[in-house]
Amino acid sequence: MSFFTAVWDIFSTGSLYGSTTRLAVFLALAAAGEWVAERAGTLNISVEGMCLVAAFAGVAGSDVTHSAVGGVAFGMFAGVVVASIQGNMSHRLTANQFVVGLAINVLALGLTSFLRQQVDLDVRAAGTFPGASHLPGVLREVFDQRWTAYLAIPAIAGCWWLVYRTRWGLEVRAVGENPQSADVSGIHVNRRRREAILVCGAMCGLAGSYIAVDTSGFSPNMTSGRGYIAIAAVIFGGWTLRGALAGCVLFGGAEALTLVVQRLELDVNRQFLQAFPYLVTLVVMAVFAKRTRQPQALAQPFVRGLT
Amino acid sequence: MTATITEAEATEVAGPSKLRDAVIVAAIYLASIVGALILSALLVGVTGGSWRKVFSALIDGSVRNDGAWGQTLSGMAPLLIVATGAIVSTRAGLVNIGQEGQLLVGAVFAAYLGNHMSGPGPLVIGCALVFGAFGGALWAGIAAALRFGRGVPEVLSTLLLVFVAFPLLDYALRYKSLLLDNDPTVKQQLNTGTQLPSDRRLPRIDFFGNEFHFGVIIALVVVLLGALVLARTVWGFRLRMFGLNPRTAQRMGVSAVVMGTAALVVSGALAGLAGGVLLAGTPDYRITVGYSRSFGWNGLLVALLARNRPLLVIPMAFVFAALRTGSNYLGATGVARDIVDVVQALLVLALLIPPAVLFIRDRRRAVAATSARV
Numbered sequence: 001m002s003f004f005t006a007v008w009d010i011f012s013t014g015s016l017y018g019s020t021t022r023l024a025v026f027l028a029l030a031a032a033g034e035w036v037a038e039r040a041g042t043l044n045i046s047v048e049g050m051c052l053v054a055a056f057a058g059v060a061g062s063d064v065t066h067s068a069v070g071g072v073a074f075g076m077f078a079g080v081v082v083a084s085i086q087g088n089m090s091h092r093l094t095a096n097q098f099v100v101g102l103a104i105n106v107l108a109l110g111l112t113s114f115l116r117q118q119v120d121l122d123v124r125a126a127g128t129f130p131g132a133s134h135l136p137g138v139l140r141e142v143f144d145q146r147w148t149a150y151l152a153i154p155a156i157a158g159c160w161w162l163v164y165r166t167r168w169g170l171e172v173r174a175v176g177e178n179p180q181s182a183d184v185s186g187i188h189v190n191r192r193r194r195e196a197i198l199v200c201g202a203m204c205g206l207a208g209s210y211i212a213v214d215t216s217g218f219s220p221n222m223t224s225g226r227g228y229i230a231i232a233a234v235i236f237g238g239w240t241l242r243g244a245l246a247g248c249v250l251f252g253g254a255e256a257l258t259l260v261v262q263r264l265e266l267d268v269n270r271q272f273l274q275a276f277p278y279l280v281t282l283v284v285m286a287v288f289a290k291r292t293r294q295p296q297a298l299a300q301p302f303v304r305g306l307t
Numbered sequence: 308m309t310a311t312i313t314e315a316e317a318t319e320v321a322g323p324s325k326l327r328d329a330v331i332v333a334a335i336y337l338a339s340i341v342g343a344l345i346l347s348a349l350l351v352g353v354t355g356g357s358w359r360k361v362f363s364a365l366i367d368g369s370v371r372n373d374g375a376w377g378q379t380l381s382g383m384a385p386l387l388i389v390a391t392g393a394i395v396s397t398r399a400g401l402v403n404i405g406q407e408g409q410l411l412v413g414a415v416f417a418a419y420l421g422n423h424m425s426g427p428g429p430l431v432i433g434c435a436l437v438f439g440a441f442g443g444a445l446w447a448g449i450a451a452a453l454r455f456g457r458g459v460p461e462v463l464s465t466l467l468l469v470f471v472a473f474p475l476l477d478y479a480l481r482y483k484s485l486l487l488d489n490d491p492t493v494k495q496q497l498n499t500g501t502q503l504p505s506d507r508r509l510p511r512i513d514f515f516g517n518e519f520h521f522g523v524i525i526a527l528v529v530v531l532l533g534a535l536v537l538a539r540t541v542w543g544f545r546l547r548m549f550g551l552n553p554r555t556a557q558r559m560g561v562s563a564v565v566m567g568t569a570a571l572v573v574s575g576a577l578a579g580l581a582g583g584v585l586l587a588g589t590p591d592y593r594i595t596v597g598y599s600r601s602f603g604w605n606g607l608l609v610a611l612l613a614r615n616r617p618l619l620v621i622p623m624a625f626v627f628a629a630l631r632t633g634s635n636y637l638g639a640t641g642v643a644r645d646i647v648d649v650v651q652a653l654l655v656l657a658l659l660i661p662p663a664v665l666f667i668r669d670r671r672r673a674v675a676a677t678s679a680r681v
Contacts, residue, residue, distance in 0.1 A: 093663035110648025
């Protein structure tokens with residue numbers, strides 16, 4: 001049975017697990033940030049733009065400072081800057097959050113493509129995590145990542161702690177569920193939402209700079225819609241962090257699968273492989289989106305006295 | 308006597324003058340636009356270009372050169388159609404932001420029929436455009452089914468479908484039975500579609516030396532029809548009601564599923580029609596990899612810029628089309644043409660600010676008025 005041997009070949013390829021981890025870490029960083037923003041009630045589609053700008057800033061930072069640390073710092077800063085635009089436009093000026101997000105995404109794509117052609121940048125790739133290369137077999141594939149990947153563990157844990165274990169997080173969740181009641185009990189609704197978007201920006205900054213210092217340089221549209229997949233992961237996870245992370249592993253795995261199939265030169269349609277991660281995301285969402293209850297005020301703007 | 312009147316009393320006596328208000332509104336709009344342009348100019352300057360050269364190249368390419376008006380008008384057509392579609396879905400309270408993919412699928416469908424159907428030329432063009440619209444409607448229909456059948460937010464599904472549309476085109480371009488160039492006299496090219504035969508293209512209209520294609524007329528009809536339907540028909544009224552308050556609309560007998568699906572499908576169909584017009588109207592008349600070239604995104608931005616008023620779409624689409632055609636002349640200035648995307652996005656962001664500022668000002672005024680009364 002050639003089909004089963006092909007499947008066996010795919011799943012016995014070590015790089016499948018390495019690629020899955022690499023892609024899932026990126027998605028998980030972005031999704032954890034998006035999760036915080038969505039718990040506060042913003043369906044923040046500028047995740048894509050934040051990641052793209054951060055990726056460029058990461059490349060620029062590592063070029064300027066000659067170190068990956070500088071790249072990560074620049075990336076996070078850029079993510080927060082983009083987030084402050086999104087936050088202030090949508091939750092201070094009360095412009096439509098989707099309109100702002102879309103404009104930011106277009107701006108990010110245009111700006112990074114423009115700057116890339118105007119300036120020459122040299123990326124300094126981050127080193128791998130010490131000791132991981134001595135692990136056996138699959139473990140080595142999974143854990144032998146650049147040290148920046150390991151930043152995801154404290155960062156995502158930090159998001160969880162912020163949302164579930166701090167007063168700020170309680171207020172954020174209240175704001176996302178019922179902004180009117182939150183407002184009456186003295187919570188500054190739009191400020192919490194802006195802050196949540198800033199957290200999202202910082203996380204996307206990490207995500208963007210992670211792929212920046214992982215590659216040989218910046219290429220136009222290098223995130224290629226993965227930011228949207230991160231949003232899908234949050235919805236897939238039913239607005240729990242655990243579920244969102246599971247979604248990231250699933251969607252990252254789907255993309256890693258296409259890479260492995262391409263490497264093994266199996267007779268699978270190339271165009272189908274290109275569309276595969278997005279198709280998986282759509283199908284999985286179709287199956288799981290209705291399963292859970294979303295934050296009740298998701299994507300609804302708050303203006304005191306209007307609603 | 309007058310000196311003792313405080314400022315608050317003065318405004319209460321005089322009231323906010325209408326003329327002054329209009330001047331302030333105009334000033335805020337102007338400041339936002341100028342701000343966006345200055346920011347773009349700074350960006351060009353910082354990266355070592357000359358903003359004067361860029362500006363004059365854009366003007367030359369879009370209106371000043373011979374025949375440039377015709378090119379700009381031709382470029383307007385798809386933007387107008389896409390923007391009208393975007394307005395239909397936005398007015399129904401749905402966020403369709405996948406026009407890029409819907410336009411691409413429309414172009415694929417139109418190219419297929421345009422090359423494979425037999426019959427008299429005009430009939431084939433008409434059928435191809437309708438089939439293109441059907442393709443776009445189908446693509447948006449998937450999102451509608453996911454939204455109303457399975458509760459997947461249409462914001463996300465329309466976006467994700469864009470990334471499925473591009474491989475779909477690439478796939479169709481692999482086979483001669485689908486879209487790949489099947490002209491035996493031409494040296495085979497990879498990833499290029501068959502050219503539409505000369506009798507199956509949109510006629511070109513010459514107007515004082517400016518040549519544009521018939522699609523411009525179609526686009527203007529679509530815009531006017533869209534404005535009319537939204538403002539003056541029962542269906543348009545029900546659609547707007549559904550967008551403004553779904554619960555009330557439901558009480559009035561507007562079905563969320565039917566109306567929402569219709570709005571998404573219509574907006575997708577218009578994006579698909581734009582794809583067909585683009586294919587049958589733009590020289591070379593053949594589909595290539597990545598054919599949509601941001602026409603979908605730009606059309607959507609035009610709709611956002613026009614703040615969902617169908618007739619305002621016309622001037623906004625002109626600005627965007629002018630930037631597009633002008634960007635072809637940027638090569639000589641040594642500035643990457645992506646700067647045009649930056650200018651467009653900055654304009655959209657800048658024009659979001661004035662209404663918001665005015666809204667906040669009006670609220671402050673209202674709050675001040677209530678507290679003064681108490």
